[in-house]
Amino acid sequence: MMNPSQGRGLGSGGGSSSGRKQGGEAVVEMFPSGLRVLVVDDDPTCLMILERMLRTCLYEVTKCNRAEMALSLLRNNKHGFDIVISDVHMPDMDGFKLLEHVGLEMDLPVIMMSADDSKSVVLKGVTHGAVDYLIKPVRMEALKNIWQHVVRKRRSEWSVPENSGSIEETGQQQQQQQQRGGPAVSGGEDAADDNASSVNNEGNNWRSSSNNSRKRKEEEGEEQGDEDASNLKKPRVVWSVELHQQFVAAVNQLGVEKAVPKKILELMNVPGLTRENVASHLQKYRIYLRRLGGVSQHQGNLNNSFMTGQDASFGPLSSLNGFDLQALAVTGQLPAQSLAQLQAAGLGRPAMVSKPGLPVSSVVDERSIFSFDNSKPRFGDGIGHHQTQQPQMNLLHGVPTGMEPRQLACLQQQLPVGNRMSIQQQIAAVRAGHSVQNSGMMMPQQQPFPRGPSIRQPMLPNRITERSGFSGRSSVPESSRVLPTSYTNLPTQHSSTSVAFNSFQQELPVNSFPLPSAPGLSVPAQVRKPHSSYQEEVNSSEAGFTTPSYDMFSNRHNDWDLRSIAFDAHQDAESVAFSNSEAYSSSTMPRNNNNNTAVAATDLGRNQQQTPPNMVPHHHQVYGNGGGGSTSVRVKSERVAADTAAMAFHEQYSNQEDLMSALLKQEGVAPVVDTEFDFDAYSIDDIPV
Amino acid sequence: MGKCMQGYLDEQFMELEELQDDVNPNFVEEVATLYFKDSARLINSIDQALERGSFDFNRLDNYMHQFKGSSTSIGASKVKTECTMFREYCRMGNAEGCLRTFQQVKKEHATLRKKLEHYFQLARQAGPKETARRSK
Numbered sequence: 001m002m003n004p005s006q007g008r009g010l011g012s013g014g015g016s017s018s019g020r021k022q023g024g025e026a027v028v029e030m031f032p033s034g035l036r037v038l039v040v041d042d043d044p045t046c047l048m049i050l051e052r053m054l055r056t057c058l059y060e061v062t063k064c065n066r067a068e069m070a071l072s073l074l075r076n077n078k079h080g081f082d083i084v085i086s087d088v089h090m091p092d093m094d095g096f097k098l099l100e101h102v103g104l105e106m107d108l109p110v111i112m113m114s115a116d117d118s119k120s121v122v123l124k125g126v127t128h129g130a131v132d133y134l135i136k137p138v139r140m141e142a143l144k145n146i147w148q149h150v151v152r153k154r155r156s157e158w159s160v161p162e163n164s165g166s167i168e169e170t171g172q173q174q175q176q177q178q179q180r181g182g183p184a185v186s187g188g189e190d191a192a193d194d195n196a197s198s199v200n201n202e203g204n205n206w207r208s209s210s211n212n213s214r215k216r217k218e219e220e221g222e223e224q225g226d227e228d229a230s231n232l233k234k235p236r237v238v239w240s241v242e243l244h245q246q247f248v249a250a251v252n253q254l255g256v257e258k259a260v261p262k263k264i265l266e267l268m269n270v271p272g273l274t275r276e277n278v279a280s281h282l283q284k285y286r287i288y289l290r291r292l293g294g295v296s297q298h299q300g301n302l303n304n305s306f307m308t309g310q311d312a313s314f315g316p317l318s319s320l321n322g323f324d325l326q327a328l329a330v331t332g333q334l335p336a337q338s339l340a341q342l343q344a345a346g347l348g349r350p351a352m353v354s355k356p357g358l359p360v361s362s363v364v365d366e367r368s369i370f371s372f373d374n375s376k377p378r379f380g381d382g383i384g385h386h387q388t389q390q391p392q393m394n395l396l397h398g399v400p401t402g403m404e405p406r407q408l409a410c411l412q413q414q415l416p417v418g419n420r421m422s423i424q425q426q427i428a429a430v431r432a433g434h435s436v437q438n439s440g441m442m443m444p445q446q447q448p449f450p451r452g453p454s455i456r457q458p459m460l461p462n463r464i465t466e467r468s469g470f471s472g473r474s475s476v477p478e479s480s481r482v483l484p485t486s487y488t489n490l491p492t493q494h495s496s497t498s499v500a501f502n503s504f505q506q507e508l509p510v511n512s513f514p515l516p517s518a519p520g521l522s523v524p525a526q527v528r529k530p531h532s533s534y535q536e537e538v539n540s541s542e543a544g545f546t547t548p549s550y551d552m553f554s555n556r557h558n559d560w561d562l563r564s565i566a567f568d569a570h571q572d573a574e575s576v577a578f579s580n581s582e583a584y585s586s587s588t589m590p591r592n593n594n595n596n597t598a599v600a601a602t603d604l605g606r607n608q609q610q611t612p613p614n615m616v617p618h619h620h621q622v623y624g625n626g627g628g629g630s631t632s633v634r635v636k637s638e639r640v641a642a643d644t645a646a647m648a649f650h651e652q653y654s655n656q657e658d659l660m661s662a663l664l665k666q667e668g669v670a671p672v673v674d675t676e677f678d679f680d681a682y683s684i685d686d687i688p689v
Numbered sequence: 690m691g692k693c694m695q696g697y698l699d700e701q702f703m704e705l706e707e708l709q710d711d712v713n714p715n716f717v718e719e720v721a722t723l724y725f726k727d728s729a730r731l732i733n734s735i736d737q738a739l740e741r742g743s744f745d746f747n748r749l750d751n752y753m754h755q756f757k758g759s760s761t762s763i764g765a766s767k768v769k770t771e772c773t774m775f776r777e778y779c780r781m782g783n784a785e786g787c788l789r790t791f792q793q794v795k796k797e798h799a800t801l802r803k804k805l806e807h808y809f810q811l812a813r814q815a816g817p818k819e820t821a822r823r824s825k
Contacts, residue, residue: 045724045759052708052716089754115758137701137761140708 032147033058036080040070040098041087041113046136050085053140067093074106081108082150085134088114088121096128103129103241107157109149110241113138119291126288127248129241156238239281243270247281694808697801702764718809724763725802731756732795739788749787750779756794767797 037059041047047063054061062081064070067090074081084102088095099110112125113134125133131149134142239247250267251259261279268278694702702717709716735752738745757772771794778786 043755043759043762044727045720046762048720048723049705049708049762052713052720056708087758089751089758115754115761136758137704137764139704 032150035059035147035150036062036082037085037146038062038064038070038073038081038083039085040064040067040090040095042066042090042092043087046087046138050138050143053138053143056140057144059143066090067095067098070098071101074102074108078106081106083109083111083146085111085113085146088112088116088125096124099125099128099130100245103245107153107240107242109153111146111149123289129245129248131241152238153240156240156243243268243273244281246270247278247285251282251285694804697765697767697797697804699764699766701762705763718812720763721805721809724759724765725805728756728759728798732798735791739791744782744784744787746779746782746787750776753779760798765797765801768794768801771797 035057037054039047039050039054039061041050042065044065047065051061051063062073064073067086070084070086074084084098086095086098090098095112095114099112102108102110109131110129111132111134112130113136114121115136117135122133131153132146246268247264250264253267254260254263259282261275261282264282265273265275265278705717705720731752735749735756738749738752753772753775757769757776760768760772771790775787775790775794778784778790
């Protein structure tokens with residue numbers, strides 16, 4: 001086996017962990033061999049294979065087929081291991097529980113693995129703080145690089161000491177760090193030095209950026225005194241498992257809708273951590289969640305806001321039922337372009353963004369939307385999985401990320417329209433707490449939405465298209481008239497909104513959406529006709545988003561509103577909404593669906609909770625961004641929608657830093673469920689559902 | 690691996706063979722042995738559960754998840770496919786589908802076992818190096 005001395009040396013994390021054994025001596029060169037791995041799996045075949053593979057990588061391996069045993073092993077040898085690899089499904093203890101324990105008690109990096117590659121599970125891994133997730137069968141290549149997690153963790157430990165950042169106490173920290181990293185640093189090993197310096201840099205000052213130099217560190221140390229690390233420059237925060245867990249806990253505590261960086265920051269109470277850090281981390285998190293397609297409850301409003309804004313750019317979507325979704329986008333906070341980007345990002349690609357200022361001409365857009373549909377499948381893929389679960393509902397529920405709207409849109413598109421339940425149905429479904437699956441299942445699988453005007457289809461009128469308003473298409477024939485619903489939906493029903501948008505006529509209370517009154521709303525009636533069909537289609541495509549329950553939408557409601565307005569035929573809206581919601585629900589969250597729908601149902605006004613990541617992108621489209629799209633129309637509602645759309649765009653977060661800021665500003669507006677929609681003009685009651 | 694194995698074992702199996710070396714010359718056979726022993730246990734459990742007639746789909750799915758996991762680890766592709774089907778039926782709550790598919794699972798499993806036994810036998814005869822060469 002491994003040479004014990006080797007093991008030891010590695011134990012120090014490649015020489016960089018000052019806390020561990022002596023800093024790198026000769027070990028560094030051997031790194032990563034000797035890495036001490038604890039592997040836990042109840043499957044003896046897998047265990048044997050893993051052991052063999054790890055040994056081949058020159059790691060030091062300890063096998064364990066019971067989680068409890070693994071924990072006691074770890075507890076008895078606090079520093080005896082460098083990394084843990086654990087299976088997810090184990091008889092005596094859930095792998096995630098083990099993961100949490102290890103993270104809390106020993107703070108070791110944990111890699112989860114499973115034959116289960118469903119996004120929801122992977123997402124769970126992430127939210128519980130796993131540093132990686134391997135899908136079985138595990139290959140050698142995957143194992144060869146696990147040492148990176150050890151190094152990364154060490155570094156992050158240094159940078160955010162005790163989770164409390166205390167960045168401000170730079171001088172002090174630096175000293176501490178220096179001492180800690182002393183041996184390693186002075187060791188002179190490259191790895192150690194690198195780690196140490198970077199850690200020091202980061203820890204002390206967030207100045208990180210380069211790991212190199214000790215001297216840099218020293219320099220910084222000197223200056224630290226007067227620096228307010230957090231404000232000075234973008235500090236580089238390393239999100240350790242603990243920190244991330246705190247973050248997740250805070251987000252959960254706040255609730256998806258309310259999770260804004262400021263509050264998260266407060267809850268986390270980590271000195272030295274800035275709002276920007278949290279914000280950018282939140283972005284990533286949302287994107288991740290979206291990507292996973294899981295229901296991310298955590299997604300806060302931000303997502304929503306993003307989404308809304310972004311919808312606008314979804315040209316195709318914008319045509320949602322003839323609304324000027326695009327207008328929405330335009331009006332929305334997000335500039336069409338950004339929306340487009342966001343959408344694209346959110347969608348993962350389909351770049352719906354095509355036209356930033358897409359005119360409402362839904363007809364045209366719709367076409368594009370359809371094209372999106374095909375492209376969107378991407379999202380749908382993720383979403384598709386969810387589809388089975390609660391297609392639409394999910395969307396709304398889970399996908400907090402901004403992408404939701406878009407995704408929804410995408411999803412919807414992808415999802416065969418058949419699923420489009422009428423918004424009302426969806427809403428009803430949501431209300432009932434069932435997943436939107438609607439009779440037709442909005443999201444059924446990602447089938448591209450080619451449905452055309454007939455999208456109205458299956459949407460069950462009773463179902464409220466969760467989609468937030470995409471109403472339109474699907475099913476709700478009557479709902480389409482709902483126009484107002486779409487609008488109204490927004491504010492009132494987040495969840496239902498999606499459905500409501502379009503036509504929730506029936507159940508959607510939203511029907512009373514003031515939409516018609518919406519000033520900008522050019523009355524769907526007008527729009528509808530030609531658009532409606534398209535819209536519907538669009539919706540349907542968007543429905544991919546599945547979960548009409550847009551909690552997300554609620555935020556995004558704006559989107560819906562706009563949309564709903566657009567379609568004169570409620571149906572359109574419905575379909576749209578459904579599509580959106582569907583998309584979302586399906587994509588995002590199968591799990592969320594339940595939650596979302598319920599939520600959505602309950603509170604249309606809610607800011608969409610978690611717009612399924614997948615959905616989001618679509619959403620945008622559909623909505624045209626609730627925010628951006630309907631520029632003309634409901635500015636207000638749009639705005640809200642825009643937010644959600646913006647949120648959808650979260651995914652893209654790379655660009656989103658800016659968006660983030662923009663959206664964050666809006667956040668105030670956003671996602672709150674009823675309040676968000678600022679539909680002044682509309683009175684939800686009016687909408688005859 | 691030869692024609693006889695085609696379709697039954699996928700690249701994963703080859704990965705395992707690559708882990709074999711002079712120090713661990715019988716690694717693959719050891720793994721296979723362990724697999725068949727463990728999977729026989731699982732098959733038994735599932736059989737019993739099915740015979741009872743009370744279709745506890747969750748539990749069945751759980752067993753099958755484990756079974757599928759190990760089958761995947763050794764690269765038993767056909768077995769894996771059948772396992773997936775079985776789980777689908779479980780998810781749908783389709784008892785009849787489960788029963789039917791499970792027969793397939795067992796069948797593929799038995800076939801694989803025979804083939805592998807034969808394979809290892811040949812390998813032993815040919816000698817370790819030969820085995821490695823042959824598997825490539």
